[in-house]
Amino acid sequence: MREPKKSGSGKKLWRRGIWRIIQTAAIVLVLTFIVREFMFTNYIVYGQSMLPTIKDGERIIVNKIGYELTEPDRFDLIIFHADEDSDYIKRIIGLPGDELYYEADTLYVNGESVEEDFLETISVNGSDVFTDDFTLENLTDEHTVPEGHVFVLGDNRKNSVDSRQIGFIPTDEIVGRANITFWPPQNIRFID
Structure with missing residues (x-):
């Protein structure tokens, strides 16, 4: 003959099950917070x-x-806080201490021309000039990129709000480096 179950044991099992679910949910939330805050995050790119x-x-x-x-390294694609409400993605062109300028669609860093293999030359409104000539001094009143800052440009030079308009970017405003596109699925790739 079986002994009758105690009425409290079912409640204990139910409470134990609920407690385990709460513990698991708390661990998942903490791990998600750590990963997003300190390791990886995702962004949607808006604009061209x-x-x-x-x-x-x-x-x-x-x-x-x-x-x-x-x-940071030259030509890294970075996300940074442009202001309180917006984060931008741009490419680092100038590092602290760099003297840079553009002349005849060529980037010069510290007096040496630098290839930008990632750019595609396109004609915009009948003009073959992709990046207008400028010097740091003309744009910012500085001869070199200040310590603790970088100079950034968008790859679509004719349609980009970047350091030419907003100035140098403090390195402590950099969120991280863009590594992978994952959506839409047909565009999954590592970013150089």
């Missing part, structure tokens, strides 16, 4: 300033791991 590298509406994964601890 990074064409043809990144298209309007593409979703990208941004690597935040250790980026604030390392020196």
